[in-house]
Amino acid sequence: MRINNVNLTPTMRCNLKCKLCGVLVPQYDYRPQMDEQxxxxxxxxxxNVVDHVKRLQITGGEPLxxxxxxxxxxxxFKYSYKFDELWLFSNCSIPFRDNVLSVLKKHKEKVMVHCSDYGKNMDVSQTNNKLLVEAEVPFKYLKYYGENQYFDGWVDNGDFIAHHRSVEENEAIFSSCTHVNRGGSWYIRHGQMHWCGRSIRGTELNKIPLDKKDYLDLFDTTTSADEKKKLLEELMKVRTITACDYCNGYYGTNDISKRYPAGEQI
Ligand code: SF4
Ligand code: SF4
Structure with a gap:
């Protein structure tokens, strides 16, 4: 059982309030945070279920x-033999603490930091970039302000409002989705493993009905690891999920989706 992308969200809190936040962090007060346990x-x-992950992604919210x-x-990194790379996503507008830099440096062979700069706190962002260079931690700087924004800016995935599309239409949305085409951008919170961040966020907010067919319950103690592997294989074969009807759709790298300036605040 090998998976390309798994996203873990230590916290859904964030210091920014982006109007087009894809997982609607600022729009809802519920922002769960995991403790270390x-x-x-x-x-x-x-x-226990997945043998290998290509990219273990730490995202949020704002992980810092x-x-x-x-x-x-x-x-x-206790599981470093089980994944190829760890990507840390940050809006980089909060100073990187020494203890975070030190851990990133310790594991720099497998680390990639993605600094998305929305132009909100550029002094901090530039200091962070300098600190990452000094610590020799690999990072990508993504410019999301002014002209020539990375990826031409953002797409608008919409609120969690049902579109009442046909099954065929939602299958088309799902098969066009960048996340799906990457083999899934799997998100895990509350032990639930979902295809994408919108599915997990919409269901935890009770904005999207939670359907057992749409996720794997990794914390289910009545199901063995082998049974969970089989359930995950089945989940990987679905042609759409409930959340797609509550999403404008991510079209990603093709040019269908209109782009908007990133990081506009509410
Ligand atoms: S898109 Fe904006 S509000 Fe949403 S998590 Fe990222 S920085 Fe925070
Ligand atoms: S809800 Fe569907 S279309 Fe939207 S991001 Fe998730 S898988 Fe893609």
């Missing part, structure tokens, strides 16, 4: 809002 249980449950991000990052 829950994070470890999530890692254990994941790697978690007070013990350094511990959480270090804990991931």
């Amino acid at each position: 829950e994070f470890n249980e999530t890692l254990n449950a994941l790697f 809002m978690h007070p013990n991000l350094h511990i959480i990052l270090d804990d991931c």
Whole structure:
């Protein structure tokens, strides 16, 4: 059982309030945060079922809002034999703490930091970039302000409002989705493993009906690891998920989707 992308969200808190946040962080007060124990249980449950992950992605929310991000990052590397790379996503508008930099440096052979700069706190962003260079931590700087924004800016995935499309239309949305075409951009929270961040966010907010067919319950103690592997194989074969009817659709790298300036604040 090999998976390309798994996203873990230590915290859904964020210091920014982006109008087009794809997972609607600022729009809803519920912003769950995992403590180190829950994070470890999530890692254990994941790697009990999945043999290998290409990219383990730490995202949110803003991961730097978690007070013990350094511990959480270090804990991931207990499983370094099970993944190729760890990508840390940040809006880079909060200073990188020494303890976080130190862990990133310790594991720099497998680390890639993605600094998305929305132009909101550019002094901090530039200092962070300097610190990453000094620590020799690989990172990508993504310019998301002014002219020539990375990816031409953002797409608008919409609120969690049902579109009432036909099954065929939702299958088309699903098959066009960038996340799906990457083999899934799997998100895990509350032990639930979903195809994408919108599915998990919409269901945890009770904005999208939670259907057992749309996720794998990694914390289910009545199901063995082998049974969970089979359930995950089945989940990987679905042609759409409930959340697609509540999404404008991510078209990603083709030019169908209109682009908007990134990081506009509410
Ligand atoms: S930085 Fe903006 S897009 Fe990213 S999680 Fe925070 S509010 Fe959402
Ligand atoms: S809800 Fe469907 S279309 Fe939207 S991001 Fe998730 S898988 Fe893609």
